[in-house]
Amino acid sequence: MIIVIRGFEVVSKYSGEKIILPKRATKNAAGYDFCAAEDFIVPSVWKKNFVKILWSRFHQKKLTAADYVEAQEELRPFLVPTGIKAYMQSNEFLLLANRSSNPLKRSLILPNGVGIVDADYYDNESNEGEIFFQLLNFGLKDLVIKKGERIGQGIFMPFLLAENEKEPLAQREGGFGSSGK
Incomplete structure (x- = not known):
């Protein structure tokens, strides 16, 4: 019996598209670098x-x-696709973080600070568990991200449960932003 611990796969939408699986840049790096899928x-x-x-x-x-609605549309973050999904143990999550150089060199930030990819996001029926990086460009010009450019990093993390938590909540029924509905 093979026990699968954690890792990355390419989602079927990008099968055959030469998507780069996340990898650590150095021996002691905590984060796996994610690249843009397109x-x-x-x-x-x-x-x-x-x-x-x-x-x-x-x-x-x-x-x-209407002025506020139009302005808000320009302030929204954009979801940059990675073409990657992550599998992990049920007591783990993948923390998505910005690359440290993105704000300084590219004027890119993650508006939510970090992203959380839960274990049950993998292979969900809405988007197969594809991971996206939510980015906001506070630079003066539009920024072109090329396919294969590093856009963020992911770190596998364990989490703890409260001792008095009642048995499981709901099952995931969607993709991005679907937990807690």
Whole structure:
């Protein structure tokens, strides 16, 4: 009997697309570097509607609800696909973190700070468990990420349960952002 501990696979959507499996860059690196599965443009947040909001507020001009909706659309993070899914033990998760060089060199941040990939995200029916990095570009220009460029890192981590937790909650019924619904 083979016991599978943890690792990475390419999702079927990218089968045959020469997707790079995450790997550690150095012997003592904690994080596995994830690469973009395809060319991707991360637009700058400094677009017309967002700047309009800042200008109007600074000059105490009246804004409409539509102005805010249009500006918010430009401030949203973008999901950069990796083409990768991760399998792990039920008492582990994969912590997704930004590369330390991304904010300084590329003006890219993870707006949620870190991402959490639960063990039951693997092979979910919505997206097969594909991992995406949520990125926000605070640079002045749109940023082009090329297929194969490193965009973030993942670290396998164990977690503990509270001793008085009642038996399991619900089963996962979706992909990205589906837990807790």
